[in-house]
Structures are given as structure tokens and as C-alpha cells.
Amino acid sequence: MIAEKKFSERDRQKILSSIKEAEQNTSGEIRLFIEDDCGDHVLDRAAFIFQKMKMHETQHRNGVLFYLAFESRQFAILGDSGIHSIVKDDFWHDIKLEMQHHFTEGDFVTGLSKGIRMAGEALKKNFPHQKDDKNELPDDIVFGGSNNE
Secondary structure, three states, X not given: OHHHHOOOHHHHXXXXXXXXXXXXXXXXXXXXXXXXXXXXXXXXXXXXXXXXXXXXXXXXXXXXXXXXXXXXOEEEEEEOHHHHOOOOOOHHHHHHHHHHHHHHOOOHHHHHHHHHHHHHHHHHHHOEOOOOOOOOOOOOEEEEOOOOO
16 A cells, blocks of 8 residues: 555644644544545545545534545545534635645645644534543544445
8 A cells, every 4th residue: 555655654744733732622523534446436535535434423413534545636625514513614615725735735644633633623612522522533643445344
């Protein structure tokens, strides 16, 4: 898998730190899935991964998936119904533009990290951390491929 080799251990730790930082003040859940190719329809593929990773099963329906098809040069950000119904229409577009700026320069780590933090701010505002909150989904980077996912 090409995409997995493009991210060093240091890169992975920087991205994971962004996820942990974004989630520390919210009940929301953020996941990252990276693979080489998404086929013809990036949003269909991202929606499939969203379901496969059980992101729709969070208590408040406030999961956000960052999906990157590295070789296809496509990405998507999907928010579950809880967060999507609250944020402004241009919210996802603003994150996408910020990420795209860094991706165009070849800086995938900064693009992902900034996008994740931006989503974390919206989650913090709309789904603040509560005393009884638990981390419902793993904080990791999932590398996959069309053959195994």
C-alpha cells in the first residue's frame, strides 16, 4: 500500500495528537481513514467506510470521518446527522478548502491536522465534553484498501 508508506511515524503522531486534541473537549468522535484509491465516487466510498467503521453508532450521532484516497488525489469529510444538522452549510466547505490548500502543496500532515482541529472546534461548541463522556471510537489512523475494506 503506497499511502501507508507516505506517512512516517512522526507524521502519524502529529495527526494522532490533532485527533486527541480535537476530541478532548467534546463528546464528538473523529476518525481518519487513508487508502490508495477510492474508485470513481469518493463520497460513496467515504460513506461506505463511515458505515463500516460504525461511526453512525455514537450516542449523539456526532462522528466525523476524514477520508483520504492518496493515489486518487481525492478526499472527503463526512459528519453524522447530529453534527451536520447543527453546523452552517459552508462549514464542511471551509474545512475542505483549508485542507486542499495544504494538500496542493504536498503537505498532507498539516492539511489533515488543521482540518481535524477545525472539526474539533465545531464539535466542542455544539457537543461539549460532559463528565460521563467516554471515547466511543478508537483514536487511530486506519489504513485500508479496496481489497480489504
